[in-house]
Amino acid sequence: MSAPANSWSGILAPDEDILWQGQPHTAINWRGLINPLTLMGVFFTGFSLFWIGMAYAMTANTDAPFPFNVFPLFGLPFLAAGLWMLGGRLLLDAWLRGRTWYTLTNQTAFIARNAFGRKTLESWPIADMDRIVWEDGDPGSVIFHMKGGAGVQHGNNGTPIRFLGFHQIDDSQQVYSLMRRARRELRENDA
Numbered sequence: 776m777s778a779p780a781n782s783w784s785g786i787l788a789p790d791e792d793i794l795w796q797g798q799p800h801t802a803i804n805w806r807g808l809i810n811p812l813t814l815m816g817v818f819f820t821g822f823s824l825f826w827i828g829m830a831y832a833m834t835a836n837t838d839a840p841f842p843f844n845v846f847p848l849f850g851l852p853f854l855a856a857g858l859w860m861l862g863g864r865l866l867l868d869a870w871l872r873g874r875t876w877y878t879l880t881n882q883t884a885f886i887a888r889n890a891f892g893r894k895t896l897e898s899w900p901i902a903d904m905d906r907i908v909w910e911d912g913d914p915g916s917v918i919f920h921m922k923g924g925a926g927v928q929h930g931n932n933g934t935p936i937r938f939l940g941f942h943q944i945d946d947s948q949q950v951y952s953l954m955r956r957a958r959r960e961l962r963e964n965d966a
Contacts, residue, residue, distance in 0.1 A: 787883075788882060791883065793878060793879070794879045794957065795946075796876070797944050798944075799875055799941070799942050800914045802869065803866065803868075804869070807868070812864070816860030817861060818857070819854075820854065820857030823851075824850075826850035827848075828847075870890075871890055874888055874889050874890040875890075877941045879954060880957075881901075882900065882902070882957070884898070884941070885897065885899075899939065901961055902961045904919045904922075905921065907954050907955055908938075909948060912943075912947070914945055915947025916943060917954060919954070920939075
């Protein structure tokens with residue numbers, strides 16, 4: 776399949792052809808609740824609600840001066856953090872997937888995103904992929920590990936939290952096969 780001239784003009788190499796295009800599912804991934812962050816979110820949310828309630832009860836029936844009558848509001852940042860850990864991160868992930876598009880060519884994996892008023896297009900050369908991993912599921916994912924560890928998002932302690940790839944897509948096994956074949960052909964051409 777050839778690339779449409781209007782949308783990919785100047786992006787694809789002359790000998791580059793689109794093999795597959797798709798978009799991730801936008802359903803909330805409830806399996807993400809099975810995470811230590813969820814438990815921390817319960818504690819943060821509970822504590823902040825307790826704080827706000829107690830601070831309000833202490834200042835509601837008094838003629839407290841300005842700084843003290845807003846004392847209950849100091850719990851709002853903790854409430855926001857708790858709600859984020861409890862499930863807000865899952866909502867943001869689903870929202871971002873709704874604004875993400877994937878394209879696989881015979882040379883490159885592209886990830887496009889249109890979110891927060893910014894359009895981005897990332898390209899990952901298939902020839903530079905050390906490993907390609909298929910995650911079975913409905914929907915499945917195709918994860919690619921780049922040479923030198925590029926494309927992996929790490930947490931504060933250095934452990935990987937999200938790998939680069941085409942997440943939650945239909946026909947993930949077919950995309951995995953297409954990507955492996957393209958990588959094999961590129962390596963044979965370079966040899």
